[in-house]
Amino acid sequence: MDKPVHKLFLLDAMALIYRAHFAFIKTPRITSKGLNTSAVFGFANTLLEVLQKEKPTHIGVAFDTSAPTFRHIQFEAYKAQRQEQPEDITVAVPLVKRLLDAMCIPTLVMDGYEADDIIGTIAKEAGQAGFEVFMMTPDKDYGQLVEQHIHIYKPAFMGKGPEVLGVQQILDRWQIRRIDQVIDILGLMGDAVDNIPGIPGVGEKTAQKLIQEYDSIENLITHVDEIKGKLGEKIRENIDMAVMSKQLATIDTRVPVVFDAEDLTVCAGNADKIVALFDELEFKTLKQRVLGIGAPAPAAKVSIPGASGPAAQGQLDLFGNPTQEVGKQPAIVSEGIADDDAPEQAFEDLRLPTTRRTIDNTFHRYHTVDTPELMKSLAYYLSIQDAFCFDTETTSLDTIDAELVGLSFSYLPGEAFYVPVPANRDQALEILANFREVFENERIEKIGQNLKYDILVLRNYDIEVHGTLSDTMLAHYLLEPDKRHGMDILAGSYLNYEPVSITSLIGKKGVKQGTMRDVRIPEITQYAGEDADITLQLNTIFSRELPKVKASKLFREVEMPLLKVLAAMESTGVRLDIDALRDMSAVLENDLRQAESEIYEAAGQSFNISSPKQLGEVLFEKMKLIDKPKKTKTGQYATGEDILSDLENNHVIARRILDYRELQKLKSTYVDALPLLVSRRTGRIHTSYNQAVAATGRLSSTNPNLQNIPIRTPRGREIRKAFVPDNDDFQILSADYSQIELRIMAAFSGDTSMIEAFNQGRDIHATTASKVFQVALDEVTSDMRRKSKMVNFGIIYGISAFGLAQRLAIPRGEAAEIIRAYFEEFSSVKGYMDKVINDAREKEYVETILGRRRYLPDINSRNMTNRGYAERNAINAPIQGSAADMIKVAMINIHDFMKAEKLKSRMILQVHDELVFDAHRDEIPLLKSKVDELMRTAIPLPVKMETGIGIGANWLEAH
């Protein structure tokens, strides 16, 4: 007979409970009494599986306690920012303990030590004593404990079998030479879950490189001066952090427990207790299974070297020992089944599962649908759904020249279908014809991530997407406007899932990057299927989250309808007068050369004027225009507009440089760049609106950015002449809200003098000036008006006294005085601002008129800078955001109106408070009055709203 093997299994209870809880987060198991049993179920399942398959001879389950550990004492932030433990887990812990008790499995607890310390200590001792030790945990920190007879046992998970990690696997996992380097890696990269800081900016890859080169953190310190660049700087700054992080990541294997094999011997459970518990939890199949197994496997009947006493026998005793304890000190098992009156939560310190789910360890079925029969069948199944998720794979991120490579669909979590689409357009259309009906079906909801993109791509194949939309990117934008909304990030934070990266399919960004067309169908099926599957799952979560922040209505009635409006606007595009731009380009080129030679002459040398570095050197080192030149934060000379404006009277060169800058900007950013963006297919320019970047709720525009076409300077303004109507039957109609933000502020604050000024149609900036400077309205000078206007804007944009002083180029004291006078005159505004900030301190968010939230946790920060920033945002976000809400509603209503009336005119641009139309001459009177009305009445306010509407042969004339 083979030498008997003593198999000791040590389970990290909380890690396994968390993992089980989150594995069932989408489809939790709820009993008829409403108890969420996911965590207990998952834990029990794993436990039974191990007992059955691995037949351990010894077993122990370690828990953390609430007592502080050396890590807390050493590093106070340790685990401090951990999210509160989900209630379902708090409930699960005593149930798991009851289960262990019933099954006669010992629990290991010791005050002042975490589960990993206890497991580490016992593992080392048992390994010495000749056991094969398996530490059951998903936590990567345990890698440091692995040695010849000590392994990590990753439990089976979502269809993937269990995994045993030995020394070689750990070395491979981290790309290191020795096991003890695991803690060097962790010390450098940190661990967000455990709040181990590490070195900022150093992730897994960098940490591996550093350890490969320097072997250990200690040795790295002695060579720290050799490391160049930003990385070296970061390391030098934070080296203390790394040392401390390494200590924090080190598992203590000297816990004062005595490893007593007998204590951990597998014994038989109490069948009655198990049955009672499983009945209570309504675990029907588990009950069958556990009764089927009968008693767990008996321990090998051998004595264990180094262990005290012989291994226990009599494991068939149904009345096995109650929960056992280890240690020289009495270990505490304080948690009863109901310990509601415990002074603090017993399990505040528990860790989330640190293993990311990926396509390789997660159950899924992603199918390729590539025959006419399968497509017909898929289309049929889609047609009987109330909702499905879809995603397009294309050759380009630009919707105008994107060619469809394939479509993926998902309507059940874990399952998706990928339909490849050939490059040949006729064949592509033939395939798409199968799905036209479901896409255009009004009854079926369409789910996707950044649906505007997919809608525009399909539009190029003459397929319209109808029905309710649900965009996960925009849903998350409403949930967390300040965060990022990419699918990969969402999958990570909401599903603990890391999707297949695009770069693994087509390579890194750059010239060498391939296109989706080059990816083989099996791979792209996995990638695209995963996208649709994950998006569907995210949507389920978000549709539950949105009502919690009262954002469902905003989502369904504003953002989703607006998505369609924006898609239509982008698709329509704007006609550009390319010839006019070419002429301008030639003129600008000429003036640019002129300015250039004058600058060289004045400087006495030629250099690159566009290089702030070279310019600074010429101006301040060679020409010495100022004694004490200002520097930027990187140590360069500052040559910004404010600085050069101050120098204007000192030396002609300053004025010429400013001219040069303006010309250069106009030429490169607009005059030369715009024609290149005209689509070859439509002959028009199709900007792309981003609905989810500006945290206040505003839109942004890219490719090109049509929201920053010049208007301030006469030369810049000329560029607007190139934005022209479709043909001679059309004109450009521009409608903008007059002072929308100030009117909103007047309404929110209820300031009577401001409301009155607006309702009587007076000049608001002059009115402000007359009050702030205490003069009659007709005695307001242009300088007073200018300053008051700045204050008004300052409030809207949330700038500080410092910012105001800078913009007005006046001393800070004067700026503060103007602000003081302003608040004295407009005391309701001051009162409103105070109230907003106070509310924000309490709720840690502010909201717009439609309930769009912006979270401002820093409003209660002790850091002045951060708090000031949050306070300005608290004022600014509701005002700017409500203005954004208002124009969004107006756009939806105008779009609906134009559609209902079947107008030939089109809405083509939105610039924050302005809408631009390509208006058919016959429709202008109707359009004009209707646009005005719909803009003014989009959201009723107790202040009169006004618009300014102009019509012309181009955008400039329409102003």
Add this chain to the structure above:
DNA sequence: GCGATTGA
């Protein structure tokens, strides 16, 4: 104040 773009 923010977001987008450009050029070094």
Add this chain to the structure above:
DNA sequence: TCAATCGC
């Protein structure tokens, strides 16, 4: 990545 500049 940074500095500068355009719009709102």
